[in-house]
Amino acid sequence: MAKVVGDIVIDIERCKGCEVCTTACPQDVIAMASEVNGKGYHYAMKVNGNCIGCSNCAVVCPDAVITVYRAKI
Amino acid sequence: MKELKLMKGNEAVAEAAIRAGADAYFGYPITPQSEVLEYLMAERPYERTGMVVLQAESEVAAINMVYGGAACGKKVITSSSSPGISLKMEGISYIAGAELPCVILNVVRGGPGLGTIQPSQSDYFQATKGGGHGDYRLIVLAPASVQEMADHVKLGFDLAFKYRNPVMILSDGVIGQMMEKVELFEQMPRLSDEEVAANYPWATTGKPAGVPHRIITSLELDSSKQEKHNHHLQEKYRKIQENETMYEAIQTEDAEYLIVAFGSSARISQKAIDMARAKGIKVGMIRPITLFPYPSEIINKLADQVKGILTVEMNAGQMIEDVKLAVNGKVKVEHFGRFGGMIPNPEEVVKALEQKIIGG
Amino acid sequence: MAETFDRPEIRTPENLVYSKTNVLTDNIMHYCPGCGHGTTHRLLAEVIEEMGIQSETIGIAPVGCSVLAYNYFDVDMQEAAHGRAPAVATAVKRLFPNKFVFTYQGDGDLAAIGTAETIHACNRGENMTIIFVNNGIYGMTGGQMAPTTLPGMPTSTSPYGREVATMGNPLKITELIAQLPGTYYVTRQSVHTPANVRKAKKAIRQAMENQKLNRGLSFVEVVSNCNSGWKLSPVKANKWMEDNMFPFYPLGDIKVNGELVK
Numbered sequence: 001m002a003k004v005v006g007d008i009v010i011d012i013e014r015c016k017g018c019e020v021c022t023t024a025c026p027q028d029v030i031a032m033a034s035e036v037n038g039k040g041y042h043y044a045m046k047v048n049g050n051c052i053g054c055s056n057c058a059v060v061c062p063d064a065v066i067t068v069y070r071a072k073i
Numbered sequence: 074m075k076e077l078k079l080m081k082g083n084e085a086v087a088e089a090a091i092r093a094g095a096d097a098y099f100g101y102p103i104t105p106q107s108e109v110l111e112y113l114m115a116e117r118p119y120e121r122t123g124m125v126v127l128q129a130e131s132e133v134a135a136i137n138m139v140y141g142g143a144a145c146g147k148k149v150i151t152s153s154s155s156p157g158i159s160l161k162m163e164g165i166s167y168i169a170g171a172e173l174p175c176v177i178l179n180v181v182r183g184g185p186g187l188g189t190i191q192p193s194q195s196d197y198f199q200a201t202k203g204g205g206h207g208d209y210r211l212i213v214l215a216p217a218s219v220q221e222m223a224d225h226v227k228l229g230f231d232l233a234f235k236y237r238n239p240v241m242i243l244s245d246g247v248i249g250q251m252m253e254k255v256e257l258f259e260q261m262p263r264l265s266d267e268e269v270a271a272n273y274p275w276a277t278t279g280k281p282a283g284v285p286h287r288i289i290t291s292l293e294l295d296s297s298k299q300e301k302h303n304h305h306l307q308e309k310y311r312k313i314q315e316n317e318t319m320y321e322a323i324q325t326e327d328a329e330y331l332i333v334a335f336g337s338s339a340r341i342s343q344k345a346i347d348m349a350r351a352k353g354i355k356v357g358m359i360r361p362i363t364l365f366p367y368p369s370e371i372i373n374k375l376a377d378q379v380k381g382i383l384t385v386e387m388n389a390g391q392m393i394e395d396v397k398l399a400v401n402g403k404v405k406v407e408h409f410g411r412f413g414g415m416i417p418n419p420e421e422v423v424k425a426l427e428q429k430i431i432g433g
Numbered sequence: 434m435a436e437t438f439d440r441p442e443i444r445t446p447e448n449l450v451y452s453k454t455n456v457l458t459d460n461i462m463h464y465c466p467g468c469g470h471g472t473t474h475r476l477l478a479e480v481i482e483e484m485g486i487q488s489e490t491i492g493i494a495p496v497g498c499s500v501l502a503y504n505y506f507d508v509d510m511q512e513a514a515h516g517r518a519p520a521v522a523t524a525v526k527r528l529f530p531n532k533f534v535f536t537y538q539g540d541g542d543l544a545a546i547g548t549a550e551t552i553h554a555c556n557r558g559e560n561m562t563i564i565f566v567n568n569g570i571y572g573m574t575g576g577q578m579a580p581t582t583l584p585g586m587p588t589s590t591s592p593y594g595r596e597v598a599t600m601g602n603p604l605k606i607t608e609l610i611a612q613l614p615g616t617y618y619v620t621r622q623s624v625h626t627p628a629n630v631r632k633a634k635k636a637i638r639q640a641m642e643n644q645k646l647n648r649g650l651s652f653v654e655v656v657s658n659c660n661s662g663w664k665l666s667p668v669k670a671n672k673w674m675e676d677n678m679f680p681f682y683p684l685g686d687i688k689v690n691g692e693l694v695k
Contacts, residue, residue, distance in 0.1 A: 062471025
């Protein structure tokens with residue numbers, strides 16, 4: 001059976017660190033970085049490889065910083 | 074086709090708007106200018122030319138409809154009378170700030186407050202010094218006849234689009250309500266949407282692919298940019314002063330005394346001049362046709378020739394300040410006015426001339 | 434080097450399922466972190482892109498937090514005086530009846546200073562779309578009481594909570610305008626969870642599509658958060674919104690196809 005895998009690309013310089021994406025992710029892929037971006041925000045980052053490309057994080061992101069890919073392998 | 078008609082001043086404005094190819098009128102009833110909207114509603118210009126006519130819920134809404142329409146590059150006109158114009162002032166300031174062309178008719182009635190429904194010229198300051206908040210100017214036209222009411226609509230649109238600036242026709246209850254013969258100019262075509270888009274690339278007509286989107290706004294939070302924008306506006310007003318000043322000089326060649334009056338006061342003063350001249354008083358008149366830009370230069374020049382200047386106004390003394398600025402202390406300048414809806418008669422004007430200028 | 438969990442091998446155009454719409458400009462929005470304005474902007478921009486109407490759309494920005502909306506939507510935009518967007522949009526739509534016209538307004542703009550313009554544009558049945566973002570507070574000016582502030586809710590001008598006896602009741606303007614014969618579609622949505630975002634986007638799509646029918650005004654309220662004004666983190670604000678705003682401003686369609694939903 002084909003397995004669905006996903007990947008997200010976070011534009012960390014545009015991220016404002018609101019954390020809304022972290023609660024939207026069913027796979028707990030996203031957490032906030034301990035580092036900050038150029039604006040001083042703790043930005044969203046991937047903390048595991050469990051992304052299924054569902055786009056939930058991207059659709060709740062107020063700043064449209066997340067690009068989502070999904071593939072069947 | 075040119076046409077000769079007997080019309081009220083307010084009706085002439087309405088008919089002239091249709092003939093000037095206006096795209097829309099937005100207004101709200103108030104005495105003494107309601108005939109503009111009434112005429113348009115009865116005339117159904119949407120069937121004649123496609124012009125939109127809409128009775129708004131308030132003067133506030135009407136002027137903001139003007140903003141929206143003008144921002145689309147369309148020829149838009151509104152009308153009101155003094156209390157209604159006060160309500161429009163916020164919107165007029167936005168229109169001036171965003172540099173949008175439009176024509177606003179003020180058929181002035183006496184104030185302050187609800188005042189009276191009778192004629193007045195007490196909105197001179199409001200019209201010529203801006204009126205709303207911020208450093209801006211309207212181009213202000215002062216018709217003295219029903220003919221000029223019609224002609225100033227066309228002239229107003231021409232100037233409004235030439236400078237991307239709101240134009241106010243500062244009329245009064247006399248000119249708005251009285252009936253006179255008027256020669257109506259020929260119907261001009263309305264521009265198509267394509268022509269509007271081509272002629273006015275600044276307008277929000279729908280962003281074509283590959284070009285930056287257009288933004289119509291009066292907001293600029295960066296103070297250095299806002300200052301630059303203000304400099305640009307001031308430069309525009311300077312050009313308007315340089316190029317668009319209009320006045321009528323009446324019997325000034327041999328004048329020893331000068332009357333300065335606009336609109337219906339100028340008509341009354343014309344009769345007063347005839348009466349004074351019959352008595353041997355050599356008096357002439359400057360009738361400003363544009364109140365901004367003001368005909369300061371000719372008044373300054375005539376101040377070297379005459380012994381005194383009387384302004385005749387249906388207010389407590391407003392235009393006199395501009396006359397004094399123009400004269401710069403060279404000769405005596407006095408004011409004669411009736412106000413609160415009262416109209417001066419020619420005898421009173423002659424008496425004021427004799428008492429305040431000749432005898433004074 | 435720390436593990437990145439990247440899968441560069443699947444980042445191909447055919448695998449792309451979500452990216453920022455081109456109908457949003459690249460300007461970074463000035464909204465606070467987690468603010469629903471950004472999400473609502475994005476949904477409207479996505480709808481404009483999906484309908485292929487970027488060159489036929491004219492938007493009207495309000496005064497308030499979204500005053501600079503014109504910097505974010507890559508369509509022709511006008512900035513209206515406070516509360517007057519429905520009047521401005523009325524003229525645009527009357528003069529360009531075949532274009533798509535929207536206003537984007539907050540609660541202070543739409544339901545306080547602009548109530549008259551809102552009611553009358555709705556009642557005339559102007560064939561346009563109003564997007565109404567309701568966060569129960571004046572955000573831009575620093576968190577003052579809004580017409581939609583809940584009873585008891587503290588704001589900077591109701592620091593001990595909105596006292597209804599002296600400060601009046603919150604205005605359910607969306608229910609009010611649904612009563613007007615000029616409105617064709619009236620709905621209340623939110624954008625705080627993936628499911629709600631997807632529903633809100635459908636509603637916005639419907640509201641824009643309706644302009645093709647010429648049957649009246651479409652009105653989408655988005656109940657949203659104001660993290661700064663409410664003094665809560667974005668995630669906590671969304672929870673507060675569910676617990677407090679939604680009982681008073683229940684989500685769902687109020688009027689569909691010109692008929693009130695029973």
